[in-house]
Amino acid sequence: MATIVLVDHDLKQVLTAKAKPSAIKLEKKIPIKIALQVDGKGNEAVDKDPLLQAKITKPATKSYQTLVITLASDLMDADKRVQKAKTAAERQKIVDIFTKTMQAKIAKHKTLGEQKAIAAWGKVKKEKREYLNYKLKAVYELGSDALSLTVDIASIPASGGLSAVLAGIKAFRTIMKMSLKLYQMSLSANKMQKKVKKHLETLKKQYNGDKKELSGLKGTLKAAANKIIGAKFITTIDSVKSENDQYEKTLLGVKVNSHKVAKELNKLLKFLDTASKNKDVKSSKKTLNSIEKMNDSVRKLLDRIITMQETAEKGDKFIADTKIAINEIENIEPSKWKYIKKGLVLVDIMLEVDDYSSVQKVAEQMGEAAIDQIESELKDRMAA
Structure with missing residues (x-):
């Protein structure tokens, strides 16, 4: 129709x-x-x-x-x-x-x-x-x-007294939830990359053991794989393809979400900068100090995300090289293989999740400390 x-x-x-x-x-x-x-x-x-x-x-x-x-x-x-x-x-x-x-x-x-x-x-x-x-x-x-x-926390005025500043800072909790999701995605990406690498190592080992027979093979590997190198080699190829696809999807999630978190952290930094100039904040040394500490911790977290994005780009190359290598093994006769001969891409592309996690926890602690301080300040002013 x-x-x-x-x-x-x-x-x-x-x-x-x-x-x-x-x-x-x-x-x-x-x-x-x-x-x-x-x-x-x-x-x-x-x-x-x-x-x-x-x-x-x-x-x-x-x-x-x-x-x-x-x-x-x-x-x-x-x-x-x-x-x-x-x-x-x-x-x-x-x-x-x-x-x-x-x-x-x-x-x-x-x-x-x-x-x-x-x-x-x-x-x-x-x-x-x-x-x-x-x-x-x-x-x-x-x-x-x-x-x-x-x-949008960037739209919340930081000039409307401590209550407005408190509301804006509390919005960081949403960002921390996004950040935790990014941490979990990064763990998954690292796990998948290790699996791909492990199976690539298996392929390399099997290839080295049957290099002589393979070098004389005419046509693609599929035609004589079971006779020369065994069915396990084909199974391993299938595993690499499947895991590499999963790694690619997971890494894409890391890149997309790291961009989102970085964007929100930038907004939060702008808000904190404005909040630090608020007259009510400046009138309380403890409150100003708590906001400045939170600002520093958020900046460090943003730096870690930038590092994560740079590492993710290396992951993209690993994925692309793996695809080329598998395509070569499946569709080109062994005498013309290049990637498996030069050693494949047997390297770890690790997103620094432990470092990221520790910095994230500090940012969360500093944020909660700032909230506690402002709430305490508000109570004191109400009681006065």
């Missing part, structure tokens, strides 16, 4: 442009699509008639535009309330309520959008009786895991 697209937009981009939020950030694209699926003849008929296209598209588009206006209004209202909220808990509650409201309205629009699309086709059929025989289905697609919203 052919598809007639009625609406195809990124709701995130549309809402951000209309509402212009400064505190609430829609993190991912929200692809939304309304379409009609009709058989070939129906699609051909609509394609030839622009007026007919407009009649089908208009009702669904109008319904979608109403949804956008409503959600943009809700987003503007939620964003204003987030900026006025005094605590991180209040801010998160506002975001959670807005997220649920958004999800409910989109779910409702899914049904409405499908109904509008089918109703539009129903009107068309009345005008053109030959369309009665065409098969039709309404399609409404929303990108999975699309509704992801966060409070």
Whole structure:
């Protein structure tokens, strides 16, 4: 069946442009699509008639535009309330309520959008009786895991007293959760790289043991592998391919998430810099000192992430070289092998997870110490 697209937009981009939020950030694209699926003849008929296209598209588009206006209004209202909220808990509650409201309205629009699309086709059929025989289905697609919203800590003012500073610093806990996830991904990447290396060493050892027979082999290894080098060699090749693919996916996760964490840490550093200039912070030597210590620890954590990203690039080369070597073994006759002859890529590409973990723990401790100090300062001022 052919598809007639009625609406195809990124709701995130549309809402951000209309509402212009400064505190609430829609993190991912929200692809939304309304379409009609009709058989070939129906699609051909609509394609030839622009007026007919407009009649089908208009009702669904109008319904979608109403949804956008409503959600943009809700987003503007939620964003204003987030900026006025005094605590991180209040801010998160506002975001959670807005997220649920958004999800409910989109779910409702899914049904409405499908109904509008089918109703539009129903009107068309009345005008053109030959369309009665065409098969039709309404399609409404929303990108999975699309509704992801966060409070942008860079938007929280550091000039609104200690309460505002405290709220901004508490947001670092979210970053620490992201950082822990990055640590766990890095452990997995190291584990997979070791497996690939171990099996490459096995291949090299097997090759060295049968080098003489292999050098005289005409054609690819597949044809005579069992006779010369044994079935285990082929099994090991399969293991290398599978594990190298897993390593590539895990390393990609490390790179993507390290970028995300680094981005959020940069925002936090900007906030801490602003917070350190806050008059209420500067009036308390202990509070200022705790923020400065937190700042130093966050910078060190950011440095470790940069190092991790550089090491990950070496991992990319390891993966690429391994692919070339395996392709060579599988598809080129042994006398022309280059990579296995020169020794393959038998090196460890280790992300320094232990060092990263220790620095992360210090950053977490300094962050919690800053929170405790500011909360203590606030209590003292209230009691005075």
